[in-house]
Amino acid sequence: MDQARLALIRSGTQEERRGVGSGYLIAPQLVLTARHVLQDHATEAFLPVITVRVGHPKFGITAPVPAQLLWTHPDGLDVALLRIDCEVDLPGSVNWGRPVGRAPLPYEGIGYPWASLGEGREPEHLRGVLPVLSGGMDRYVLDQEPAPAPRAGDRKAWGGTSGAGVFCSGHLVGVVTQEPRTYGARRLIALPVSSFACDSDFVSHMEEHAGGPPGLHDIGAALPEARPAAERTQAERELEQLLGPLFPHPGARYDYARLLARELGYEATGFEPTGADLVALLLRHRRALASLGEALVGSAQGVVREGLTCLFSRARALGCASLLSQNEYDTLLGLLRRVCAAQPALLSQAAGEALRYIVLPDVLSRPLLEEDDLCEVVEGLEDLSDSEVVPAGTPAVPALLKLVEYVAGAAGGELARDLHTWSEGTAGRLGVRPEALEERRADAVRWAKRPLSPVLRVVMELERDGTAEEERYWCRILLVRGNGSHRVLAEKETASRTRRELAMSLREAVVVAKQEPGQSDQVPWVTLVVDREGLHLAFDEWVLPESGGILPEWPMGAHYRVSLSCPEISDQVPEREDDQARRWKNGRATVLVADRTSGDVQQFVKVLRTQHRDLARVILHGPADERRSRLLCCLALGVPVVLWDRDAEGYEDAARLDGLAPAGDLGGLPDRVRAFRGGSAESRPTERRARPALVWEPEHHAPRTGSLRLRDPWRGTHAS
Structure with a gap:
């Protein structure tokens, strides 16, 4: 990738600029970009005015020059060629590539996202991993390392990056085209160059301007190699030491390393890594160490078993490895999909009970989970323990395993057996003591059998x-x-x-x-x-x-039966809740209709404090300002049920509430209000009907939970 070939593309009309995108100079007068950068978003017509600025601001840029649309793909793929009005003659040429194999490839690129907007557009160095097996036809997935915060609404944080070139091992392999919203700005989508490099018109333009067609080279992931000893981190050196006791001779290390490399998608023939090379491989893939341990644990005894437990614990503490191997991760996702299909509320419900003292991932605050949420659930819990006691000197029980036990306890049947089998196998690999896991399982069984009162x-x-x-x-x-x-x-x-x-x-x-x-x-x-x-x-x-x-x-x-409650008034009138309890006990059959005869606010309050001291229901009529003051008086004096028409202009509108029998049976009032609102929804636009509002303070108040404006704790920290 040559930063001098970076291009900033602006499109629009003579009157206004409409779009901003990125591109890459592939010949002295040719810029490769995404098709939609050049289109009107509403009509999809190509915009008539295009300018291109080539170069990186830190290393010298050209002035903006006019450009013309030269080529688009005949099948409508999101790619285009621009011809700029001057030649930018740079040394070297573009190498073209096609990712192959199964192992993820590191990638990089440069673009102009909205997230880097300062006084003007500034470039952002894109970098991350291209998982070859993700995506589909004409689609590469790019897992981005530096990820901006998602923007509100439909605006995209990576907007402006479309058209940027994607490079693996110095070869141009794709063009950025999309930002999928479901990944929160952590992922981009690219169009492979292999999907358009053979188009006859594209080849003709390349032959004319670049001297020949693009030749695609297969790009496979190279096996990682250790850095020189002086450049290795403390974590790398520590992991190499911990790996030593697991392999009594180099042959064993070679066998397991080749097995792991093939599982990760590399060509591993002849792979004979040193201990440091094996560490480099383990650190390249977050699930590699757990996968290696899964292969070793079946035959591990004594010192090797202790070494494995120590390795897992230390690697997790250093943040060098995920909890689960790829096989364990895939198996658990399959089991949790069955849970979601049968009981979509169970995962969040079980997490709230099993992991009470842990700051849970945001996804578990949703009452219903879908299949697409499960990766976030699992990955969000992998780094957490359940914060409870374990036998001295043994690994803590992971929060994820405790959640699985609670889900199994509630799910029952064959699904519970499968979840227990998975949990036991994972706990055994991690070195978690059986009695610690059994204790969590017993708690889960008690929770699943608890008698619950209806909501x-x-x-x-x-x-x-x-x-x-x-x-x-x-x-x-x-x-x-x-x-x-x-x-x-x-x-x-x-x-x-x-x-x-x-x-x-x-x-x-x-x-x-x-x-x-x-x-x-x-x-x-x-x-x-x-x-x-x-x-x-x-x-x-x-x-x-x-x-x-x-x-x-x-x-x-x-x-639904929808009613209002205003507990904040109890903070100002401490005796209010006692008054409510008394009125609920003694005044269910009594109704006060506040009309013209009720007098001013002072007289109204006097009536509520004397002859209607135990009354539980008030119906408010009259103009809005009178209703507001009387409503607050009712609530301050502990009246638990207050009904009014929020659209009434005066006392003459009192009859509009008659259709819901406001003074009828108190217990049926919420249902009558719901039915009345349903009828209002069907009424003609010109028909002026009542808009009933109902305050109903429950006899047993909901828990007071404090301010709703909570600060976000660091993800993964413990609340206790």
Whole structure:
């Protein structure tokens, strides 16, 4: 890769710039780039004005020069050739390559991503690994080492990198074309040069401008070799020492090294590494050391067995190796896919119970997991122990193994047996004592057999994000059971959410609640915990997206019984919760309708403190300003149920609530409100109907969990 051949491409019209991309000079007047860099995103028409600046800012660049579109692929592949209006004559020529084999290849490139935007576009040195077996037809996967934070919305952190050349062993092998959103800016996609290098028109342009067609050379991963002794790190030297006792003679080391190299995808004929070379191979692939140990452990005895345990423990402490071998990793993913297919809520539920004192990966805060989430779950837990006691001098039980035991305890049947077999085999390789694993298994069995009270309600705690320009909220979700216990579904917040995201999170929480033991098939009750200002927001009217777009979107309050709760008032009125308990006990049958006869706020409060001291329900009518002041008085005095029409303009609108029988049976009021909201959703746009809002403070309050704006702990640290 020659940094002097880097190209910055700008496209647009005479009036405005529309796009920015990267490219690579492959001949004095030819620049290779991605096709979409040159297109209007809305119409896909090619933009008429293109300029190219060749060179790296640190080593000299040309001035921007006009360029014309010379070639695109006839089958629409995302690649294009530009002809620039001046010659940039550089020494040497471009070598073209095609990755082969199975072993991942180190790659590099240079591009101009949005993430490096300062006063102007600055280049970024792309580097990482190209896993040859990942991807598909006309598609290379690039696992990027330095990865920027993902951008909000649909904007991409790597935007502007498209068109950059991808190099392996000094050979141009691809062109960057995409940034898949699912990998959080850690992965790029490239188009292989082999997919277009034989196109007849492309070859003609190369012959005209470069003197000949691109000749593709097969590029395979070379077996790693140790650096000179003086350049090796302390970790490399320590691992070489720990490997020594495992191989009593060089022949044994050669045999196992060749076996491992072939498993990793290398051509290993004649591979006879020194101890330092074997360390270099182990450090190149994060699962290699565990895979070597898996091969050794079956025949390991005495000193070798102790040496293996010491090696695993020290390598993990040094951050030089993953917990699982490739075989163990693949087998576990297969087992967890079966778990997700049968019980998508089980993994998160088991993690919350098994690993209470560990800061879990963010993915485990989701109530429902899918197959695509499993890699993140496994890799996020591999570096953590379960923080509990083990026999002196023996390895800690990995958090991942404890989670597997809890999942097995709840799954039962053949799946549980398969999970236990996997756990025992992995624990044996790591040197974890059988009694330590058995202790976790016994805990898991007790947890799986525990009697559970049904979930009474889903509680969503909301706090407005005052720092965001758009309407966004921090959120925590709990399932509250009839016995007073609760389960936190989503606790750690790394970012506030939009209305739509909150509605989707609520839908997932309701699905989880229905899967809890002892649940009946009833319309869920959702309590939205808000502050004083939140009492006047129409949360129940937030649209609940229908998956797949098959059914029409519908408001949350028409799907579920949605009511509001404002526990913050209890912080200012300490006796409020005692007043609520008294009113729930004595005043269920009593209703106060606040209308014109109720007088001013002072008279209204007097009535609530005297003749209606035990009343549990108030219906508010009148203009908005009167309703607001009376609502706060009701809540401060412990009235647990308050109903009003948030769209009422005055007392004359009182009859609009009659359709839900506001003074009828108290227990059925939430269902009547839900049904009324459903009818409102079907009403004609010109029809002015009531928009009921309901505060319902539960008799048994949800746990008070503090501020929702939590700082992100370092990933992988322990909470205790």
